[in-house]
Amino acid sequence: MSGGGVSFEDGSLQPLPAVMGRKVVLRAEGLTKVYAAVSESGRGGLELFRGLDLTVYVGNMVAIVGESGAGKSTLLHLLAALDKPTAGEVWCGESRLSSFTANQAADFRNRDVGYVWQFHYLLPEFTAAENVAMPLLARGMGRASALDRARLWLGEVGLAAREKHRSGELSGGEQQRVSLARALVTEPKILLADEPTGDLDGKTAEGVFELIQGLHQAHGLTSVLVTHNLDFAGRCGRVLRLREGRLEQVGS
Numbered sequence: 001m002s003g004g005g006v007s008f009e010d011g012s013l014q015p016l017p018a019v020m021g022r023k024v025v026l027r028a029e030g031l032t033k034v035y036a037a038v039s040e041s042g043r044g045g046l047e048l049f050r051g052l053d054l055t056v057y058v059g060n061m062v063a064i065v066g067e068s069g070a071g072k073s074t075l076l077h078l079l080a081a082l083d084k085p086t087a088g089e090v091w092c093g094e095s096r097l098s099s100f101t102a103n104q105a106a107d108f109r110n111r112d113v114g115y116v117w118q119f120h121y122l123l124p125e126f127t128a129a130e131n132v133a134m135p136l137l138a139r140g141m142g143r144a145s146a147l148d149r150a151r152l153w154l155g156e157v158g159l160a161a162r163e164k165h166r167s168g169e170l171s172g173g174e175q176q177r178v179s180l181a182r183a184l185v186t187e188p189k190i191l192l193a194d195e196p197t198g199d200l201d202g203k204t205a206e207g208v209f210e211l212i213q214g215l216h217q218a219h220g221l222t223s224v225l226v227t228h229n230l231d232f233a234g235r236c237g238r239v240l241r242l243r244e245g246r247l248e249q250v251g252s
Contacts, residue, residue: 022057026091027055027090028089030087031054031085031088032050033083035048047245048075049242051245054247058222061221061237061238063234063240065227065239066242070243076192080113081108092113093189110135111139111186113189113191113192114190116180116193118194119199122182126166127163128159128163129150131182135186136150153184153185157181157215171204180212184219184221195228196209196227233250
């Protein structure tokens with residue numbers, strides 16, 4: 001289909017970003033992802049999904065669950081323009097991600113996407129405030145302004161008193177809170193989180209998840225989380241299971 005509309009079963013197009021009265025932030029249409037592979041019997045391939053569709057509306061808090069190897073992390077990579085699909089398209093607003101150059105994709109991730117990984121990936125030689133400020137510095141914001149905003153977000157995640165500590169001086173939960181502040185410091189259109197509590201013990205994981213929930217509500221975020229924790233998933237507004245290459249809604 002051409003850009004700028006959502007295709008319905010009757011073939012008609014509805015303009016974006018409003019669909020049925022709700023504003024669409026992110027949508028995937030007909031996504032297929034196949035990895036080439038070589039086996040003893042010759043060339044083969046690993047197909048993670050085919051014809052996958054997803055629509056994320058403003059304010060959604062979506063959990064994606066599924067077995068290991070189902071392709072959940074790969075799907076987030078496609079939504080963040082970290083990878084390209086074998087077929088199909090991902091749109092953010094009116095932007096078609098497959099049309100981006102490498103520099104445009106990097107700019108999209110810096111401005112429109114906040115990404116939280118299972119591992120925090122903090123730079124050990126920099127303080128917590130400097131780590132949070134990195135996306136702003138990368139886009140050319142002055143150091144003083146970037147650090148001021150970084151400190152505000154460290155306060156949002158409960159780490160105002162730890163701004164001068166380096167990652168090695170922080171606990172695992174604190175490191176993940178810093179990475180969450182780093183993801184949100186740019187005020188992105190959408191937050192993507194890939195197993196954000198996966199490396200944490202139960203009590204710490206609960207605290208981080210509650211923080212994500214609280215920030216989502218307080219700041220009107222639009223969030224997509226991959227998680228193996230079915231309790232956390234059930235506390236999101238919408239739960240999707242990735243199974244046999246398709247997304248299916250869980251519950252109502």
